[in-house]
Amino acid sequence: MRRHTATSLARRGRTARAAGGCKRGCKRPGHRGATCRGERHAAGIIENAACADVRSLFVLTSIAFLAAAGAPAATRLPFVWTPGQIELAVRVNGASATFLLDTGSEFSVVSSRLAGQLGLQTSREHGRDFAEDVEIDVREVKLLHQRVMVMPFETYYARGRAIDGLIGYDLFSRFTVSIDFRGRALTVWEPAAFRAPKGVVSVPITFAGRLPVVDAVLALSDRVKWPLQLAVDTGASQGIILRYRFANAHGLLDVAGQKETTAPSLANGELRLLEVPIEQVKLAAWTFDRPSVLAHAEPRGSGADAAADGLIGNTLLSRFTLFVDYPRKRLLLQPAQINRSSRDP
Numbered sequence: 228m229r230r231h232t233a234t235s236l237a238r239r240g241r242t243a244r245a246a247g248g249c250k251r252g253c254k255r256p257g258h259r260g261a262t263c264r265g266e267r268h269a270a271g272i273i274e275n276a277a278c279a280d281v282r283s284l285f286v287l288t289s290i291a292f293l294a295a296a297g298a299p300a301a302t303r304l305p306f307v308w309t310p311g312q313i314e315l316a317v318r319v320n321g322a323s324a325t326f327l328l329d330t331g332s333e334f335s336v337v338s339s340r341l342a343g344q345l346g347l348q349t350s351r352e353h354g355r356d357f358a359e360d361v362e363i364d365v366r367e368v369k370l371l372h373q374r375v376m377v378m379p380f381e382t383y384y385a386r387g388r389a390i391d392g393l394i395g396y397d398l399f400s401r402f403t404v405s406i407d408f409r410g411r412a413l414t415v416w417e418p419a420a421f422r423a424p425k426g427v428v429s430v431p432i433t434f435a436g437r438l439p440v441v442d443a444v445l446a447l448s449d450r451v452k453w454p455l456q457l458a459v460d461t462g463a464s465q466g467i468i469l470r471y472r473f474a475n476a477h478g479l480l481d482v483a484g485q486k487e488t489t490a491p492s493l494a495n496g497e498l499r500l501l502e503v504p505i506e507q508v509k510l511a512a513w514t515f516d517r518p519s520v521l522a523h524a525e526p527r528g529s530g531a532d533a534a535a536d537g538l539i540g541n542t543l544l545s546r547f548t549l550f551v552d553y554p555r556k557r558l559l560l561q562p563a564q565i566n567r568s569s570r571d572p
Contacts, residue, residue, distance in 0.1 A: 300420035302367050304413040311464025311541055313406065315394065315413075318364040320345050324391040326363075328406070328413070329462030330551060331538065332395030333437035335363060335373050338380035341391040349377050363394065368415055370397065393462065396437040403552045406461065408545040409563050418554040427550065427559040430511045432459070435534035439551070441558065443539070445520075446507040453477055455536035457510075459558065461549075463540030466519035467508060468500065470529075473536040474522035479503050483522060499524035508543075513560070515543060 306328065307314040313328040324341055337358065342349065347358040356377040363370040375392075383390040398404065403421040405414045423429075432439045439459045446452045455473060474480050483501040490498050500521040508515045519542060523530025550559035 301414050301416045304366055304368065304415065306411055306413060308408065308411055309388075309464075313413075313461060313541075314390070315365055317392070317394070318362075319392065320347075320362055325389055326365075326392040326394050327390060327462055329393045329395045329460070330399060330439055331458060331460035331462045332393040334376045334393075335361075335370065335395060335397055336376045336378055336393040337361065338391040339377055340380065340384075342377045347377065363392075365394070368398075370394075373397070395462075399439075399551050399553045400437075403550065403554065406544075406549040406551065408541075408548070410548075418552070421552070423550070423559055424561060427561045428512045430558040430560060432553075432556050432558055434556075438534060439553065439558070440535050441510060441539070444507075444509040445505060446509070447477075447479070447482070447504075448506055457537050457539040458535040459544070459551075460538040460540050461544060463538055464542065465521060465538075465540045466515075466542035467505075467521070467537055467539055469503065469520065469522040469537040470532055470535070471523040471526040472531070472533060474503065475526075479522055480524065483524075487524065488521070498527065498530060510539070510543075511560070518543060 304315065307316075315326050315328055317324050317326045319337060319341060322341070322345060337345075337347070339356075342358060347361065349356040349358050351357075358375050358377050361373040361375045363373055363375075380390055380392075398415075403416045403418050407414070430441050432441055433456075434440065435456075435458065440456045441459055443455055443457050444452055445455050455469075457467065469479065471480075474483075480501065480503075483503050486502050488500050488502075490500060501524045503520045503522045505520040506517060508518050508520070522537075546563055548561040548563060550561070552559060
């Protein structure tokens, strides 16, 4: 990787999106642009979740206290790195659980097992189960009156991982959050209190439904390059995964090696992925040389998703301290380490 020069408690908010919230205007009921959990660290996936109205109230009790005392309005939350994914200790309606932090999740998600233990009542919408008025606490950060999706997490359990849910869009949409992969901690700010540190690289984001999307350039060689849009997915352990549509349209499946891997999907079983020999991927001021790139081998499950051309996951994102700033529609990247021998003169 080388670098090119380059205040109060949270208010109630309502985020409403049509069930067909794809930025490409498909408006199909139940369609979503969420990335496949099968593209993630050998653990389950969430696909095609229904977009629905979500009403959330977040309370940061420690932030309120610090703000009143004149201290910075921020709170720090430690996490466990598996590696590949970010695990957070949470409490759901008072019960202890472990969730993943996931920018690729359009809802907070609770496992069917935990929902049963808590006696959550669910309703069916667009083929998915939802529960209302759920409280999720991440230490001082309290997410009250949540509308959560309920799904089975057996793929995690089968691999010995006691993961019972996800925290996604609703946290990031209300607050600015930094992910310090090396320090194994999040910092959460109210947006008005956040000040960007010096030396960060700002990357504009757009949204496909509730998914953050960044522009990038993929280079097969010095002469063959294509622009593409990548969903930023902290739930994915891989580097880059290309959708079938993009890979097939550009002939990348024809140059893919014979080495094939699979990833489990809660909704669609095993998904086939192929390794693609890519020379470079450029994201804003940064160029990744010969990164790990996989492509869906068939238009199935999230491989058929048209909301973005692919995703960028933690293999690349963890090279930075990542500031996720949805309120200002940007990511800020601060390199964790610079390989000076590969920096441009």
